[in-house]
Amino acid sequence: MNILKHIPNSITLANMYCGFLSIGFTVANHFDIAVLLILLGMMLDGIDGRLARRFNANSKVGKELDSLADIITFGIAPCILFSYTNTIEGSVFDYSLAGLFLLSGGFRLARFNSETTKDISYFTGVPITAAGGILALSTLFHSHIPPIGNFLIIAVLSYLMVSKLQIPSFKNISLPNTKTTILILIGVLLLVFDTISITALILTLFYIIYIVYRIRLLRTRKHG
The missing domain is CATH 1.20.120.1760 (CDP-alcohol phosphotransferase transmembrane (TM) domain)
Structure with a gap:
């Protein structure tokens, strides 16, 4: 140990x-x-x-x-x-x-x-x-x-x-599950290697929305 x-x-x-x-x-x-x-x-x-x-x-x-x-x-x-x-x-x-x-x-x-x-x-x-x-x-x-x-x-x-x-x-926010983590990694790779790709921009937007959602969820649990 x-x-x-x-x-x-x-x-x-x-x-x-x-x-x-x-x-x-x-x-x-x-x-x-x-x-x-x-x-x-x-x-x-x-x-x-x-x-x-x-x-x-x-x-x-x-x-x-x-x-x-x-x-x-x-x-x-x-x-x-x-x-x-x-x-x-x-x-x-x-x-x-x-x-x-x-x-x-x-x-x-x-x-x-x-x-x-x-x-x-x-x-x-x-x-x-x-x-x-x-x-x-x-x-x-x-x-x-x-x-x-x-x-x-x-x-x-x-x-x-x-x-x-x-x-x-x-x-205090739990780690995303495996599928979400893979999606995030794919989005990051697309963003890094193809910065003008609309797909990369969309995945990045979804990632930001996901983070905002987790923050709001944490606040709801804290004040609920």
Whole structure:
């Protein structure tokens, strides 16, 4: 059983490695793969926490590793990806905003880790995991979005991370069943490898609707 307690940390390290690989593929101009690695990191980030609670394997080492993985995979990697896909000639505005996103994410993590009492039913401010994933996905459509639109996306995400907004936590939401998970993965793959496909856009829309439905279901159960 002791071996099982090491599984969450191993998954966290795999998450961190996804961030490193994403940076490498971004520098090599393979942006689709870089996005896919960040999305894979998001999946691993959700798995390691659940397994840690299931195996009662929460530890200070695991907490530190999780924060390091978050700042690399959902902070640094998306920032570099944004900078490479949204460069304006003669301007450093995009790099400045990318840096602001990283600082906001770092502050968000520090604030979360310093909280003495935590209610796992909600987050204060958008988690860096979600913000980094959204920023990474937005880079797939950077050529179809006006520059000001891309900058607004990263600016708003930066603000939401440091805000005091209460965001429902997915820790109390059951994992989707196998069929739903397969559908989501197919949608993500289509989105990554064919960004102008109407099928990918439709599947992405269904995924967003599904997430909203789960949040509303959680609120209904909580207040019912």
